[in-house]
Amino acid sequence: MPPHLHWLEPQDPFPSATLAWGPEDPAPGLLAAGHHLDAEHLQRAYSEGIFPWFGTGQPVLWWSPDPRxxxxxxxxxxxxxxxxxxxxxxxxxxxxxxxxxxxxxxxxxxxxxxxxxxxxxxxxxxxxxxxxxxxxxxxxxxxxxxxxxxxxxxxxxxxxxxxxxxxxxxxxxxxxxxxxxxxxxxxxxxxxxxxxxxxxxxxxxxxxxxxxxxxxxxxxxxxxxxxxxxxxxxxxxxxxxxxxxxxxxxx
Missing domain, CATH: 3.40.630.70 (Leucyl/phenylalanyl-tRNA-protein transferase, C-terminal domain)
Known part of the structure; x- marks a missing residue:
């Protein structure tokens, strides 16, 4: 079974960056998906050591890799x-x-x-x-x-x-x-x-x-x-x- 991935509604806080997927998971560093990609959520994300990165057709994916x-x-x-x-x-x-x-x-x-x-x-x-x-x-x-x-x-x-x-x-x-x-x-x-x-x-x-x-x-x-x-x-x-x-x- 793949590990749990947090799905974020617009009003949800980001989960702790320490909960991102680890080296044995399918996408190491992946933390959550969802949220709007706007200035407010970007500020909240970067302030917690999180950044967005995703491909065409994907939801917004948020990352915090370890190591950095x-x-x-x-x-x-x-x-x-x-x-x-x-x-x-x-x-x-x-x-x-x-x-x-x-x-x-x-x-x-x-x-x-x-x-x-x-x-x-x-x-x-x-x-x-x-x-x-x-x-x-x-x-x-x-x-x-x-x-x-x-x-x-x-x-x-x-x-x-x-x-x-x-x-x-x-x-x-x-x-x-x-x-x-x-x-x-x-x-x-x-x-x-x-x-x-x-x-x-x-x-x-x-x-x-x-x-x-x-x-x-x-x-x-x-x-x-x-x-x-x-x-x-x-x-x-x-x-x-x-x-x-x-x-x-x-x-």
């Missing part, structure tokens, strides 16, 4: 090639990082990005609409790579207090998504954020310094940071100094 993949900004791995790319990006006219200037465009670009092992995307129009409302409420954000007035890469994420949850990235130019991630790392370092949620383990994230931690530790982090003052979601070029100190620029 996270990136500590101080552990971001700046490979030599990316360092060169960032130095060039910082020095070149027409290259800039923008925050929240094209949120829905970033989401649509993420939805249209092919990914290994995935036949489609869960970022369907209804999901974009829900996160756009979440963005309007001040909790979803985009970090964008712009070159000569064109959006060439970026990511979107969620911020609840000082808890930051990465969602998805895209690149229309080599390393454009990595530039946006590096900018988010710098922004987080500048404002004392100690952990960026990456949800699930991928080789790409691991190559950039992300690692798994126990869900209990992750949930403890969320509880400690969700009520703290929110980040200032703006990027100042001086933030690059966190990864590219002045002596590196001169070298």
């Amino acid at each position: 993949m996270v990136l500590r900004p101080q552990e971001f791995r700046l490979h030599r090639s990316l360092r060169r790319t960032l130095l060039k990006f910082r020095a070149q006219r027409g290259c800039e990082i923008r925050v929240d200037s094209a949120f829905e465009e970033v989401m649509r670009a993420c939805a249209n990005t092919a990914r290994p092992g995935q036949d489609g995307t869960w970022i369907v129009p209804g999901v974009i609409q829900a996160y756009a409302a979440f963005h309007a409420a001040g909790h979803a954000h985009s970090v964008e790579t712009w070159i000569d007035g064109r959006l060439v890469g970026g990511l979107y994420c969620v911020g609840i207090g000082r808890a930051v949850f990465g969602e998805s990235m895209f690149a229309h130019q080599t390393d454009a998504s990595k530039i946006a991630l590096a900018a988010l790392v710098c922004l987080c370092r500048q404002q004392g954020v100690t952990l960026i949620d990456c949800q699930q383990n991928t080789r790409h994230l691991a190559s950039l310094g992300a690692r798994e931690i126990a869900r209990d530790l992750f949930l403890q982090h969320v509880r400690q940071t969700r009520s703290q003052p929110p980040l200032r979601w703006q990027f100042d070029p001086v933030y690059w100094n966190a990864l590219l100190p002045p002596e590196a620029i001169a070298a």
